[in-house]
Amino acid sequence: MTSTSVQEYLQAIYRLQTGHESVSTTSLSAYLEVKPASVTGMIRKLQRQGLVEHVPYQGVTLTLEGGKEALRLLRIHRLWELFLTKVLNMSWDEVHAEAHLLEHATSDRLADRLAEFLDHPEIDPHGQPIPSREGALPTRDSFPLSQADEGQTVTLVEVPDVDPDLLRYLGDLALYPGAEIQVLAVAPFDGPLTIRLGEGKEVLGRRVADKLLVTYTVNKENPEEAAKDQ
Ligand SMILES: [Zn+2]
Structure with missing residues (x-):
């Protein structure tokens, strides 16, 4: 180990x-x-x-220094994950380990070139925000899928990057960032969630649903909401 x-x-x-x-x-x-x-x-x-x-x-x-260093490394890590999936066509369950090796050998100058090459991306392949050069991290009003109520439609925005088995499982279900999920049923006593995903229905364990971050989906059929978008 x-x-x-x-x-x-x-x-x-x-x-x-x-x-x-x-x-x-x-x-x-x-x-x-x-x-x-x-x-x-x-x-x-x-x-x-x-x-x-x-x-x-x-x-x-x-400390202030520790926080800065955490964000600097997070930026390098996520830039590499995006580079490896986008440019080298690696799958999203492989890139965390590789990025982890690369980030220790990456200077700030190389990180800047990577960001430039990738056109200053804000999101990595797992939907996780990439800190800016100045260490700013965009925030979103996301919450775990397990906290969504029955009947709600939500959009998957972020999945954890560290567990390749989980990522392969999510990939098999086509649960990628951007996926629209309708919560059909939530079983009591920490039971599983039944969700609609595209044409299909899936049952998702609570432990998985705890790890998926979602936001409310803008209701496209509601003209007031649609108007706000324009
Ligand atoms: Zn990672």
Whole structure:
């Protein structure tokens, strides 16, 4: 097993920190699937580098420097993922591992050339936003598919990039960003969701539905909504 890198920690803290004051080492250990002892060691290292602050019994936060570095790496990572799918025709379940290897060898100058070549993209193949050169990350009002109510139609905007098995499964269902999903039924007690996807009906486990981010679909038949779009 390869060791979990600085970059993965920074990105994990960045993601877990959203909406919270700090991130517990327990939740980091669960998120990264590494032993608590390894987390403690890495946090100490990151703290020495000035990238995180760790208050015992409270948790970890990124310093300003750590936050900048997380966004810089996220930008490089996502630019490579897009390059590998778009230019080298790799499939979306293969590119995370490759981008992970490439990002460590990528200078800011190379990242700028990549962005230019790709025409300054804002979204990677998994629908994840690409931070700008200045470290700005576009926000959207997305929420997990599992929180959609029965009868709602939503648009898939973002899927997680880290699990190749999940990405292949989603690909088999044609659940790519942009897909329109109608929630037909939500089973109680954390049961599965029944969804309409194109012509077909699918049953999606709650664990999968938790990981898919969606937005409300603009109702094309509603003239008022349509007018707002123009
Ligand atoms: Zn990735």
